[in-house]
Amino acid sequence: MTQIFSKEIKCAICGHPSAHDVAISMHVMGWPDMDGRHSGFERSIFALSIQRCPSCGYCAPDISKGSAKAREVIQSQAYCEQFESPDFSALANSFLCQSMISEKDGDFSSAGWASLKAAWACDDQDNNDGAKRCRLRAVEMFKRTMDSGKKFSGYFGNEDVILTDLLRRAERFEEALAVCEEGLSKNLDEQFRKFLEFEKTLIEKEDSGSANSSTVLFAGVFRKMEEKGIKKKVFTREELRMSSI
Numbered sequence: 300m301t302q303i304f305s306k307e308i309k310c311a312i313c314g315h316p317s318a319h320d321v322a323i324s325m326h327v328m329g330w331p332d333m334d335g336r337h338s339g340f341e342r343s344i345f346a347l348s349i350q351r352c353p354s355c356g357y358c359a360p361d362i363s364k365g366s367a368k369a370r371e372v373i374q375s376q377a378y379c380e381q382f383e384s385p386d387f388s389a390l391a392n393s394f395l396c397q398s399m400i401s402e403k404d405g406d407f408s409s410a411g412w413a414s415l416k417a418a419w420a421c422d423d424q425d426n427n428d429g430a431k432r433c434r435l436r437a438v439e440m441f442k443r444t445m446d447s448g449k450k451f452s453g454y455f456g457n458e459d460v461i462l463t464d465l466l467r468r469a470e471r472f473e474e475a476l477a478v479c480e481e482g483l484s485k486n487l488d489e490q491f492r493k494f495l496e497f498e499k500t501l502i503e504k505e506d507s508g509s510a511n512s513s514t515v516l517f518a519g520v521f522r523k524m525e526e527k528g529i530k531k532k533v534f535t536r537e538e539l540r541m542s543s544i
């Protein structure tokens with residue numbers, strides 16, 4: 300079970316103390332979306348992975364830690380504009396501000412994940428234009444990660460799936476197809492191959508909606524459920540274990 304508690308944290312940039320909700324013992328249930336977003340309760344608490352200092356506006360996963368570069372970035376005009384951008388919610392702006400700091404620090408992987416979380420915040424508010432912009436920034440940051448010889452995801456093949464999904468959801472269908480086919484040409488783990496093949500069917504239909512990995516992993520189960528008139532597409536591990544199908 301996921302536990303959340305309030306903790307007073309002192310900002311590393313300005314020294315101001317403020318209270319923040321922190322999650323511990325996170326227990327993940329269900330299967331993630333193709334871009335790594337969790338299902339169930341954990342789907343909503345990604346917001347706890349960003350903290351915003353109410354005094355100086357420093358945004359980071361843990362504002363008790365900071366760098367000279369972070370101090371420099373938060374004083375910039377671009378950061379202030381992002382912090383208050385009317386195009387995004389406060390949560391999305393916080394993630395985008397974190398992304399700016401990570402980019403300046405040369406940590407393009409973190410910059411990409413922060414942008415992707417900003418996209419999830421936009422998804423939750425039906426801010427489609429904002430979500431598209433955040434996903435394209437995440438793609439740019441992830442590509443810069445790869446260009447520097449590093450990985451942004453720990454699983455081989457996962458990166459092709461994530462990039463394909465981000466481009467498809469941003470309605471960049473041609474680019475998504477190119478990344479997808481390049482991934483399929485590799486000697487991939489069977490599971491990732493199935494994910495990419497599923498992404499390809501969505502790209503061909505120009506479907507930019509969210510896709511969950513369980514749709515692929517339990518395609519046979521879903522087919523039988525649909526035959527019985529059950530429409531649900533996302534299941535917890537427990538529900539599938541208990542299923543008599």
Ligand SMILES: [Zn+2]
Nearest residue numbers: 310313352355
């Ligand atoms: Zn501060």
